[in-house]
Amino acid sequence: MMDIGTLRAAALPPRLLATWHAYVQAIDDGLRRKALDLASGLLDELDAGPVADRERFAGWLTVTLFDRSEGWIGQFGGGMTPGPTGYRRSLDWALSTHPLVSRAVIPYVLAACEAEPRGRPVRWLYQCLLGQAWRLPPPDRERLEEAQARLCGPGADLGALLVLAGEHDPDARRWAVELELVGSAVMRVEHPVHGSSHAQEPI
Helix, strand or coil, X not given: CCCHHHHHCCCCCHHHHHHHHHHHHHHHCXXXXXXXHHHHHHHHHHHHCCHHHHHHHHHHHHHHHHHHCCCCXXXXXXXXXXXXXXXXXXXXXXXXXXXXXXXXXXXXXXXXXXXXXXXXXXXXXXXXXXXXXXXXXXXXXXXXXHHHHHHXXXXXXXXXHHXXXXXXXXXXXXXXXXXXXXXXXXXXXXXXXXCCHHHHCCC
């Protein structure tokens, strides 16, 4: 489960950290509308600034969401849990609100698959098409499905993405074996890639 310290250390320029911290706090307080407005405003600021800042944040967000959190497959972190001041939602959910996924994560994953059509980027595409993918608006899902068809051929099932990714990604390889043996896979990353170009630098 994601902790607030990890979230507050987002790869953002200093001028935007206050907005991001307010966003994380709104998530922690259960203020969904305020959180969505803050996320959209943050992305507007990134779009108006240097491309490198936007790419660095999108890379951090993608790696943190898919390799370090439970906020995607876990359906917004598994819902509300009791806490000292009432029921709260897991902070993992902060990584997967729609503005962040639609405007940062999906473009980053698609660009990563173009640059490196194997290994971890392809696993990310698989993850995009699972979990909360049903929440995505049709244009977002269509872009992901088109990328799947380009990589694996028209009509290929999602398992084909795991097979392709598994040639260079140990987690995808393990998931593919589990999927073939028992019909489902435990979506847990056990082999984070430290120092990867995708984790540190824009595409």
